[in-house]
Amino acid sequence: MSGSPGALSPKLNIADLKGKVAIISGATRGIGKACAVALAKQGCNIVVAAKTTTPQPTLPGTIYSVAEELEQMGVQALPVKVDMRSLDDVKECVRQTVNKFGRIDILINNASALWWQRIEDTPMNKYDLITQINTRGSFALTHLCLPIMAKNGFGRVICMSPPIQTDFRAYKGFTAYNISKFGMTMASKKVHAITSCNFEYRSVCYQAWSEDSVTVLSFREELLLKAVFGLGDVVHCPNPCCRSILSVEPGSGRQRVECCNWPAWCTQCRQPYHYAVDCQDVQALRDQWLQWVSHGRAVYNETRAQHAEFERQKQALEEAAARHVELKHDEEWKQANCRECPRCRRVVQKIDGCNSMVCGEDTHGGNRQQGCGHRFQWDKARAYQAAPDSRPLPRLDVQDVKVRGAGIRHPFCRCSRCRQDIVGPRFRCIHCPDYNLCASCDSDAAVAQDHPASHVFQILFQPEYDLRAHLPVGSRIVIADGSERQGFEATVQHEICQDVFLVEVFSDGTFQQLHRSGLQLKLDSAQAIERHIQEQLQAQASFQLRKEERRLQAIREMRQGATCSLQ
Incomplete structure (x- = not known):
């Protein structure tokens, strides 16, 4: 391309891409691959620069498979393994490109590491990783490509980073990621001030890329679901109103991901994140919980109230029966050991002494009690007649019902509300790491409407094997x-x-x-x-057995000592 030093090259036409050489970092999938396919359709030779050399379980595609696909389109493709954190890898990528093609015309800095968290939630190793890949890696690749572009008199550098805006509310909570991306943007803004070669350095703000075009498109949900970029596995926020694309560790199975616009969710089933249950069980547990809320809780509380009433009446019946037996034995004892005063019919007990008695007076002990003072002979007085046993015992008017899970203890598990050990059904929230309720607190929370909508409880009627x-x-x-x-x-x-x-x-x-x-x-x-x-x-x-034996031995010794004292 012609042009005076320091001036921008004329606008590039699609036809001018034929025979050009483009280095695309992170080109094994998503946006990078879409760029490679779009440029290859225009006859551009592609250098597939990425670190994925073997297929991953969740995301297919390697530098070799992408290169083979591009070569089938009639262009040359060079797969190069590059870790953007390694300066040696970046240098080797540029060296192999120059050796094979002899030139570099287009550079697309696409490889990125994502971490959309606040400063307090960002460990330093994550910050170092993001800045090394996003800012330092892109800077190093651009630094090595600029002299080659200047020598050829042509160059296009595209940096996948957002524009500088004065309103930072849209970037709230993404501090580390924004620092790295804005560093790339600042380089794109200032590169013309420090270069005299005839090329353009552009920063591109994107929302989503289609698989057949490298045109920057406005946000659309169907395109966002296709967009995958950066190093490692990438997932999309399930909130239809959120356009967050989050990076996760590759090949780690089910992971917990948080977005600023959506609660923590599971990368496998794309539902709110769940603990201690499998993804395929979440829907069934949610249905069971809705059934419990609409019908099961009322039936359980009614059953528990009926059982409590049965236990109350049963205890009252047992107490009445015990009192009845006690009174009966008392009447029998008085019939055998007491007399009636001939004058006032007072029940008199002979404690000690002769047969001459005074009603209400203990002659030998000097103890005076309420009585008429009548003197009579013990052996001539009328014997006490026991009252007839004619009172009917109370009866139970409710039937006993079995309360499911009653009496079951969950060891080392306390209710998150009352802080008591859970006895009976255990309500464990599948979306919280350690939130459990007992049956009483579950009912109280329902009455007080204190159950957040995000809680879905798994009802455990048996203790887990922990x-x-x-x-x-x-x-x-x-x-x-x-x-x-x-x-x-x-x-x-x-x-x-x-x-x-x-x-x-x-x-x-x-x-x-x-x-x-x-x-x-x-x-x-x-x-x-x-x-x-x-x-x-x-x-x-064995320890519990020895402890119980010692307890029983102590009881036996205590009883033996009490018997000796009575004798």
């Missing part, structure tokens, strides 16, 4: 889960793996991984884990 539930406080136990999780939801029956570590259980049910030397325990099989658990359980059972 290792902490079987070992005493302070025990060191093996957990068959080597991953870091929010809260402790992994159980042995669901997840047995080779990575095991040692944890210490505290009184509040929390645990801490022990890293000090000598405390790490490695077990290589599920059988070894189960064997270790059985040994711990046997030791605990």
Whole structure:
């Protein structure tokens, strides 16, 4: 292209792309691949620069597969493995391009790392990763390509970064990412002030790219769902009103992703993130919860109230029966051991002494009680007649009903509202890492309309098999889960793996991984884990047995001592 030094080259026509050489970073998928396909259709030779050399489970496409696809379109393609964090990789990419094609005409800085979080939620290693790939990597690639473009007298540099705006409300919460992207934009704004070659350096603000065009398009949902860019796996916010595209660690399975415009959600099922349950079970649990809210809770509370009334009447009946037996025995004893005063018919008990009695007076003890003072002979007085047993016992007017889960204890699990140990059904929110309610607090929250709409509870009528539930406080136990999780939801029956570590259980049910030397325990099989658990359980059972024997021995000694004192 002609033009005086320092001046912009004339507008590039589509026909002028034939035979040009373009380096595209991050070209294995999404926007980078769309750019490569669009340029290849115009006859442009492509350098596929990315770090993906082997197919990933969730996202297909490598530098070799993309290069093969481009070559089928009749152009030359050069796959080059490039990690934008490595200056040596960037230099090698430029060197191979010059050796094969002898020139560089177009550079598209597309490779990016995403991290859309606030400053307080951004660790320094994430910040370093973002700046190394986005700002430093793009700067290094541009720095090495500029002299070659200047030598050829032609160049186009496109930087995938947003424009500088005075209203930063749209970028709220994306501080680290924006710093890196705005650095790329500033380079695009100032590159003409420091170069004298005949090329253009452009910063492109994009929302989505189609697969057959490199034209910057306005935001449309169907295009946003196709747009995938950056290094690593990329997911899209499920909120139809949000255009966030978030990066996740590649090949890590189900992950928890947060967007500023949407609650935390699952990368596999694209539903609000769920703990301790599989993706395929979420809908069924949601339906069960809706059934509980609309009908099940009322039936359960009615059943529990009927059972409580039955227990109340049963206790009252037992107390009345015990009182009835007590009164009956008292009447029988008075009939055998008491007389009636001939004058006032007062019941008189002979405590000690001769047969000469005074009503209301204990002659030997000097104790005077209420009585008429009549003197009579004990053996000539009328014997006490026991009252007839004619009172009917009360009857139960309600039937007993079985309350599901009643009396079931969930060890090391406390209600998040009342902070009491959960007895009975346990309500565990599948969207919160550690939020549990007892049946009473669930009903109270429903009455007070204090249940957030985001809560979906899994109703557990049986305690889970949790290792902490079987070992005493302070025990060191093996957990068959080597991953870091929010809260402790992994159980042995669901997840047995080779990575095991040692944890210490505290009184509040929390645990801490022990890293000090000598405390790490490695077990290589599920059988070894189960064997270790059985040994711990046997030791605990033996301890409880000895404790119970000591308690019974103490009771026997106490009773024996009381008998001796009475004798």
